Amino acid sequence: xxxxxxxxxxxxxxxxxxxxxxxxxxxxxxxxxxxxxxxxxxxxxxxxxxxxxxxxxxxxxxxxxxxxxxxxxxxxxxxxxxxxxxxxxxxxxxxxxxxxxxxxxxxxxxxxxxxxxxxxxxxxxxxxxxxxxxxxxxxxxxxxxxxxxxxxxxxxxxxxxxxxxxxxxxxxxxxxxxxxxxxxxxxxxxxxxxxxxxxxxxxxxxxxxxxxxxxxxxxxxxxxxxxxxxxxxxxxxxxxxxxxxxxxxxxxxxxxxxxxxxxxxxxxxxxxxxxxxxxxxxxxxxxxxxxxxxxxxxxxxxxxxxxxxxxxxxxxxxxxxxxxxxxxxxxxxxxxxxxxxxxxxxxxxxxxxxxxxxxxxxxxxxxxxxxxxxxxxxxxxxxxxxxxxxxxxxxxxxxxxxxxxxxxxxxxxxxxxxxxxxxxxxxxxxxxxxxxxxxxxxxxxxxxxxxxxxxxxxxxxxxxxxxxxxxxx
Amino acid sequence: xxxxxxxxxxxxxxxxxxxxxxxxxxxxxxxxxxxxxxxxxxxxxxxxxxxxxxxxxxxxxxxxxxxxxxxxxxxxxxxxxxxxxxxxxxxxxxxxxxxxxxxxxxxxxxxxxxxxxxxxxxxxxxxxxxxxxxxxxxxxx
Numbered sequence: 001x002x003x004x005x006x007x008x009x010x011x012x013x014x015x016x017x018x019x020x021x022x023x024x025x026x027x028x029x030x031x032x033x034x035x036x037x038x039x040x041x042x043x044x045x046x047x048x049x050x051x052x053x054x055x056x057x058x059x060x061x062x063x064x065x066x067x068x069x070x071x072x073x074x075x076x077x078x079x080x081x082x083x084x085x086x087x088x089x090x091x092x093x094x095x096x097x098x099x100x101x102x103x104x105x106x107x108x109x110x111x112x113x114x115x116x117x118x119x120x121x122x123x124x125x126x127x128x129x130x131x132x133x134x135x136x137x138x139x140x141x142x143x144x145x146x147x148x149x150x151x152x153x154x155x156x157x158x159x160x161x162x163x164x165x166x167x168x169x170x171x172x173x174x175x176x177x178x179x180x181x182x183x184x185x186x187x188x189x190x191x192x193x194x195x196x197x198x199x200x201x202x203x204x205x206x207x208x209x210x211x212x213x214x215x216x217x218x219x220x221x222x223x224x225x226x227x228x229x230x231x232x233x234x235x236x237x238x239x240x241x242x243x244x245x246x247x248x249x250x251x252x253x254x255x256x257x258x259x260x261x262x263x264x265x266x267x268x269x270x271x272x273x274x275x276x277x278x279x280x281x282x283x284x285x286x287x288x289x290x291x292x293x294x295x296x297x298x299x300x301x302x303x304x305x306x307x308x309x310x311x312x313x314x315x316x317x318x319x320x321x322x323x324x325x326x327x328x329x330x331x332x333x334x335x336x337x338x339x340x341x342x343x344x345x346x347x348x349x350x351x352x353x354x355x356x357x358x359x360x361x362x363x364x365x366x367x368x369x370x371x372x373x374x375x376x377x378x379x380x381x382x383x384x385x386x387x388x389x390x391x392x393x394x395x396x397x398x399x400x401x402x403x404x405x406x407x408x409x410x411x412x413x414x415x416x417x418x419x420x421x422x423x424x425x426x427x428x429x430x431x432x433x434x435x436x437x438x439x440x441x442x443x444x445x446x447x448x449x450x451x452x453x454x455x456x457x458x459x460x461x462x463x464x465x466x467x468x469x470x471x472x473x
Numbered sequence: 474x475x476x477x478x479x480x481x482x483x484x485x486x487x488x489x490x491x492x493x494x495x496x497x498x499x500x501x502x503x504x505x506x507x508x509x510x511x512x513x514x515x516x517x518x519x520x521x522x523x524x525x526x527x528x529x530x531x532x533x534x535x536x537x538x539x540x541x542x543x544x545x546x547x548x549x550x551x552x553x554x555x556x557x558x559x560x561x562x563x564x565x566x567x568x569x570x571x572x573x574x575x576x577x578x579x580x581x582x583x584x585x586x587x588x589x590x591x592x593x594x595x596x597x598x599x600x601x602x603x604x605x606x607x608x609x610x611x612x613x614x
Contacts, residue, residue: 153514294514295496295521296587363507369474371506372540376477378505403505 007211008046009063009203010053014038016060021391023052023061028283029149029361033404034394044361047145048204049283049308050317063203063318066222068229071106074195074221076176079107080168083114084201084260084313086252086333087326088230093237095252095333101233102199103246109172113198114256116167118340119348121256121268124159124303128274134301136293137265139163141204142308143286144213144356151290152358161350162214164259165205169196169219170349198223201316202309214352225318254337261327262312265305267334276302282310364406378406386417476541479503484524484551486533489577495536496521506540508613515591516545516611522584523549523607529574530556531605544593544612555603563589 019037031045032052039052039060053061071077079102086095102110120139128135138144138158147154162170176194200206200223212218258264262281269277278301280289286306292298309315314326321329364378365371381402389397393414395404404410413419479502482495500517508516520538527534527549534551556562565586568575589595594610 152510291497292493294500294517295493296518297493297521358510360504360507360510362504364505366507368506368508368540372474372477375479375502375505 007043007207008041008048009065009206010041010046010048010050011062011064012039012041013060013062016058018058018060020057021394021396022055022057024394024396025391026051026055027396028146028287030396030400032396044359045149047142047149047308048202048207049142049146050203051283053203053317063206063225065200065203065206065225065228065318066197067224068105068232070222070224071195071197075193076108077106077195077197078109078111078172078176080111080113080165080172080196080198080220082165082199082201082205082260082313083112083117083257083264084316084319084326084330085199085226086257087260087314087328087330088226088319088321089234089329091329091332095257096247096250097237098233099250100247101237102229104236105229105232107197111168111172112253112256113164113168114253114259115341115343116171116256116348117164117259117265118253118256118268119343119345120161120164120167120350121259121265122340122345123161123348123350124265125269125272125274127159127161128269128303129272133157134293134304135159136304137306138214138356139259139265140307140313141208141213142202142283143306145204145359146283146287146308147290148356148359149361150287151294152360153294154290155356155358157293158356160214160352160356162352163208164256165198166208166212166215166219167348167350169198171347172196173219195221197221199226199229200224201226201313201319203317204308214354214356216353226316227318227320230320251341252333252336253341254334255340257330258334260313261330262305262307264312264330264334266303268340269303274302276300277305278303279305281307281312281315283308362403364403374406378402381405381412384412384418385415388417390416392416474540474542476539476546478537478539479506479545480538481535483535484527484533486528486531488528492525492528493521495524495538499538503545508545512545512611512613516547518591519588519609519611520547522588523547523609526584527551529570534604542613544610547592547607547609547611549605549607549609551605553602553604555601555605556597556599557601559597559599 017038019034021034023039024032024034028049028051029045029047031042032039053063081099081102086098089098099110134157136154136157136159138161141163144158147158173194173196196219198205198220206223209218209220209223255268258267263279266277266279280286286308307313311323311327314330315323319326363371364374382399385398385402387398391397393401393410395401395410401410401415405412413422480495480499496517499520500513503513503516520536524536531551532553534549537548539546561567562585588609591611592609593612596608597605599605
């Protein structure tokens with residue numbers, strides 16, 4: 001397991017960062033700045049959406065998940081398979097073979113998160129029928145963090161249940177402990193030796209291991225990126241016969257697997273009485289929609305299925321396959337079975353142990369009056385800046401630079417246009433001084449070069465006008 | 474603290490493309506000021522409805538938002554043609570919007586109703602053929 005002091009999973013390979021501002025401009029929470037040629041993330045604003053990993057042409061942004069080496073630290077490692085995982089494999093490879101592959105590479109148990117996804121769907125159906133108004137899916141941790149930070153007014157509309165992966169992990173842990181108690185003579189592995197690993201398609205799910213949502217502590221021990229197990233599974237996939245006893249009666253939760261792509265939640269809910277469902281994927285789309293929901297401008301919707309990655313979890317940056325291909329693969333799988341797997345829904349503990357909490361960011365000051373002062377200052381700074389949003393200053397746009405200036409995190413001359421103007425003014429002033437003559441000297445230049453000095457004069461006037469702008473520098 | 478201007482913007486008749494811009498901007502500014510999120514939401518909804526009203530129903534106008542100890546105050550003014558029957562205008566579902574506007578998904582007749590619901594104090598001066606002046610207050614706590 002990786003011990004992370006940080007709150008987030010996105011890291012930077014400094015030597016690879018060229019200081020371009022692609023990630024800066026594409027960050028939905030404006031969390032990135034380039035300073036001294038390197039991108040830095042403002043931790044308090046990051047929601048682990050991985051947009052920066054996606055946009056970095058130099059592959060400088062990355063995430064560090066656990067590896068297959070880490071599962072060896074536990075005598076009883078268990079793998080939790082996300083619904084999207086099955087979409088990574090071509091049509092000939094069945095879910096049962098993928099599961100067998102995971103046994104082959106060293107896991108003692110393999111569980112489908114899709115099974116808990118089906119349970120949550122059922123529970124959500126009940127919840128939506130009992131409660132008036134609209135609700136928003138809380139299964140994507142990026143969406144939850146985005147709401148906590150930028151749309152806290154919508155927190156009460158989030159479905160108050162654990163995510164499918166935590167639900168699965170809790171149940172695996174509890175059943176492991178129960179089995180051990182009941183079977184002491186056989187010397188089952190110690191609870192401490194149980195290691196639950198999620199095969200993760202995204203950095204956000206990795207973050208929830210150390211920084212869970214709606215609960216004090218995660219039931220997971222680690223998370224391994226899809227791309228760190230994929231090859232291994234492909235090479236082991238032929239030996240399925242060896243695990244025949246473990247796989248006996250394995251019935252893939254095909255409908256739950258649908259959760260791996262945008263629209264999968266809706267597909268299950270629509271089998272019940274919930275029909276008004278809107279499925280939206282892609283962090284920028286989700287943000288735009290939340291903005292509209294917040295101002296009460298979306299009507300007729302009972303349930304919002306929102307996922308940060310384009311096309312849903314199949315679009316996670318740690319996947320191997322193309323998102324559209326993976327989505328197609330999953331939709332093919334759903335056709336295999338058009339009903340939920342029979343299971344006892346009451347065996348899960350759905351309820352959150354803490355609330356989703358507002359994490360309001362971007363305040364200018366805690367005191368309203370001081371904040372207002374700063375806001376006025378901010379307006380002045382915005383007027384000085386050119387409004388081109390070129391990001392050459394390392395901030396995503398002029399307004400953000402202005403805010404950084406007001407907060408003492410940047411200076412006006414970080415803007416190349418302001419800098420250029422100041423240099424120009426200085427050059428004019430120098431030229432003017434160069435032509436200033438002591439009274440004892442005869443002015444020969446002026447006669448010969450009336451135009452030159454006239455220009456210096458006019459630029460001096462211009463400089464007077466600009467003095468106001470440059471005040472405080 | 475005396476009343477201070479937060480935001481001011483002219484609104485053109487029929488400018489649907491800019492619809493919601495004032496509301497979004499206001500939200501962003503109120504967040505910077507540290508205003509509570511429930512208050513921000515109310516202010517954003519009221520602003521949105523009022524700016525859409527100017528776009529849909531008036532000959533154009535403007536919106537000004539201030540902050541004072543009393544709360545967030547919205548001043549919305551247009552140049553006409555006024556609301557002939559205010560009582561009716563407050564009824565849910567009542568709308569004078571054209572078919573064209575309705576086809577765009579607006580003019581469902583919830584506008585003023587929403588404004589009333591989310592503001593803590595609402596004052597409307599209007600009449601047939603007159604300019605409409607609205608002052609809406611959203612309390613800070």
